[in-house]
Amino acid sequence: MSVRALFRAATVANAAAPYNSIHLKVFYPAHISGSDQERNTGIVPADAERAPFPIVIFFNGFNCGLEQYQWLAIQLAERGLVVVTFTWIAENFPGMVAITPGVDLKMVVPSMYGKGPTASALLTLLTELERLQTEGVLAGLLDLNRVILGGHSAGGKVAIESANPQFVPQVVAAFAYGAHTAATVQLGYPANTILPLPDALPLLLIGGTCDGVIANSSHGYGVTWEHPTAPVQRTFQEAIAGGRQDSYLLLLEGANHFSIADPDDTTARPFLDFPATQSAAELRHLMVEAIGLFIQAHVQHQSTALAALHQRLASKHPAIAAFECK
Numbered sequence: 001m002s003v004r005a006l007f008r009a010a011t012v013a014n015a016a017a018p019y020n021s022i023h024l025k026v027f028y029p030a031h032i033s034g035s036d037q038e039r040n041t042g043i044v045p046a047d048a049e050r051a052p053f054p055i056v057i058f059f060n061g062f063n064c065g066l067e068q069y070q071w072l073a074i075q076l077a078e079r080g081l082v083v084v085t086f087t088w089i090a091e092n093f094p095g096m097v098a099i100t101p102g103v104d105l106k107m108v109v110p111s112m113y114g115k116g117p118t119a120s121a122l123l124t125l126l127t128e129l130e131r132l133q134t135e136g137v138l139a140g141l142l143d144l145n146r147v148i149l150g151g152h153s154a155g156g157k158v159a160i161e162s163a164n165p166q167f168v169p170q171v172v173a174a175f176a177y178g179a180h181t182a183a184t185v186q187l188g189y190p191a192n193t194i195l196p197l198p199d200a201l202p203l204l205l206i207g208g209t210c211d212g213v214i215a216n217s218s219h220g221y222g223v224t225w226e227h228p229t230a231p232v233q234r235t236f237q238e239a240i241a242g243g244r245q246d247s248y249l250l251l252l253e254g255a256n257h258f259s260i261a262d263p264d265d266t267t268a269r270p271f272l273d274f275p276a277t278q279s280a281a282e283l284r285h286l287m288v289e290a291i292g293l294f295i296q297a298h299v300q301h302q303s304t305a306l307a308a309l310h311q312r313l314a315s316k317h318p319a320i321a322a323f324e325c326k
Contacts, residue, residue, distance in 0.1 A: 059155030101155030117162035191222025208255025242326030254278030
């Protein structure tokens, strides 16, 4: 199946220029017909037979460009999803200009945490999706009531923290790689605190046993992690109650913090990471298989996908350190 992408630009209402522009790359299942319009413009219609398309909004890690996640966006689009990635350059902290997933700092302090989404780009992205529903190749083909939030690192954190239907009713599930809810002591939290999640929707947390970025960043949380996956595991254990059998923890043996991203050693913090010890191709296969089955099972409600996901839970794969459900 063909996958194509289109570009959009949007303005963040509460951000100050020049840091108030978001540029989107939206991947979608396409149907190449060979028409003159396709040859002349490169515009390819969506595969309308697979519509309406559930939507994944993917939040990048700090200083990680959207192109680093293109492999994932393409493979999810091949499964019949529309995937939104974006670039937002902003001054996250005074004097620090970076590519950001959009963290609403006023919503992460102790007095405000849990009262609204921490993903400051979310409402802008949803508004732009509403526009795409009215014009262009995706007009009338989007399922705006089935939005999945996903992300990596800090982007994964804001994705899982913002997945609350009380905040955004369109959001129906969330997943994250290399993310956790350990609280930063500089914001006024006690050391070794794991913050609660909304615990209202299906959730998939994925981590790697060789995540050097998490391991080497523990000082910010007032603790030394006993192993790289400790805060991811504690987020699964402590931040959600479970009981619905739709929350999952997948730990990949030998995966590091950037196993989900194509490498770019000039930005972000890959110098903190540990070497991956498993095949990158195999780790990515397991990631996209888990994410795809999770969405098919708990968003698209495909019984065969649910069975396949739980079969994977019980399987013995050398690159799966743990796979739990509660």
